[in-house]
Amino acid sequence: MKKERKVEDYLRKRSGRALFFLLDPDKVVREEERYKEIVEELCPYATAFFVGGSTGFSQLEEERTIRMIKAVCDKPVVIFPGSPAHVAPSADAILFMSLLNSRSRKFLIEDQLEGALLVWRYGLEAIPTAYLIVGEGGTAGWVGDAKTIPLEKPELLAMYALAAKYLGFRAIYVEAGSGARTHVPPQTVAMIKKLLGNEVFLMIGGGIKNAETALSILKAGADGIIIGTLIEKEPEKAVELAKVVRESLGE
Numbered sequence: 001m002k003k004e005r006k007v008e009d010y011l012r013k014r015s016g017r018a019l020f021f022l023l024d025p026d027k028v029v030r031e032e033e034r035y036k037e038i039v040e041e042l043c044p045y046a047t048a049f050f051v052g053g054s055t056g057f058s059q060l061e062e063e064r065t066i067r068m069i070k071a072v073c074d075k076p077v078v079i080f081p082g083s084p085a086h087v088a089p090s091a092d093a094i095l096f097m098s099l100l101n102s103r104s105r106k107f108l109i110e111d112q113l114e115g116a117l118l119v120w121r122y123g124l125e126a127i128p129t130a131y132l133i134v135g136e137g138g139t140a141g142w143v144g145d146a147k148t149i150p151l152e153k154p155e156l157l158a159m160y161a162l163a164a165k166y167l168g169f170r171a172i173y174v175e176a177g178s179g180a181r182t183h184v185p186p187q188t189v190a191m192i193k194k195l196l197g198n199e200v201f202l203m204i205g206g207g208i209k210n211a212e213t214a215l216s217i218l219k220a221g222a223d224g225i226i227i228g229t230l231i232e233k234e235p236e237k238a239v240e241l242a243k244v245v246r247e248s249l250g251e
């Protein structure tokens with residue numbers, strides 16, 4: 001049995017400077033060699049790799065992607081599940097999430113029932129995470145039947161964030177949607193972090209495409225940020241972003 005909060009403790013030690021690189025198994029398995037090289041390049045800058053997608057669910061592809069990352073990089077690999085089909089045995093942990101602003105019971109609690117059994121069977125570390133989709137919402141918003149929170153109404157997001165904290169979630173992932181044109185504004189991040197305090201680990205993702213944005217969101221109070229689409233579209237820019245962020249943080 002893996003130690004209960006090993007990855008979570010590791011992440012908490014890196015609050016305010018955690019960089020997560022998200023790989024979509026659906027895409028990775030079609031170009032495994034290319035992604036292997038990208039992972040090698042990103043590895044020194046990564047806090048952890050996230051693996052998951054909103055579409056094309058398959059445990060086989062999830063597991064293959066996790067093993068590919070683990071073969072070339074010693075950083076933790078965390079499942080970011082779009083469905084219970086993403087629960088795969090070789091991961092170090094899973095964001096065990098509920099999409100709190102979904103209209104559907106499936107994403108609030110039903111997928112978790114099926115996923116829980118697999119998490120238990122594989123002895124995976126579960127990080128209780130509230131997933132909140134804002135703004136454009138991207139594919140995850142559409143698939144997850146989210147009542148997306150408008151970016152210009154941060155007070156609605158604040159209500160969700162507080163409810164998540166009081167329900168006992170130890171992490172919150174605020175998602176603007178994969179490839180979003182507008183990322184979560186730093187002022188909103190600052191407001192949410194102030195309400196949450198250090199008890200809850202705050203992750204921000206969606207539409208972060210350059211180092212300036214990444215740093216502004218971290219400096220506003222995000223504990224970690226997620227970079228996905230940039231890795232797929234312009235991997236050299238993702239590596240550059242990672243380098244600049246690490247240097248600017250004095251690491």
Ligand SMILES: CC(C)=CCC/C(C)=C/CC/C(C)=C/CC/C(C)=C/COP(=O)(O)OP(=O)(O)O
Nearest residue numbers: 052053054055082084097099115139143144178
């Ligand atoms: C806890 C367990 C077992 C499951 C939770 C299931 C939930 C709550 C899902 C929420 C809805 C959803 C579809 C989330 C997807 C999150 C994710 C992995 C996003 C990253 O993928 P994208 O980049 O948006 O996907 P594509 O690249 O496929 O468009």
Ligand SMILES: O=P(O)(O)OC[C@@H](O)CO
Nearest residue numbers: 178179205206207228229
């Ligand atoms: O793909 P991008 O826009 O980097 O977003 C990352 C992540 O928040 C998607 O779930």
Ligand SMILES: [Mg+2]
Nearest residue numbers: 024178228229
């Ligand atoms: Mg994607």
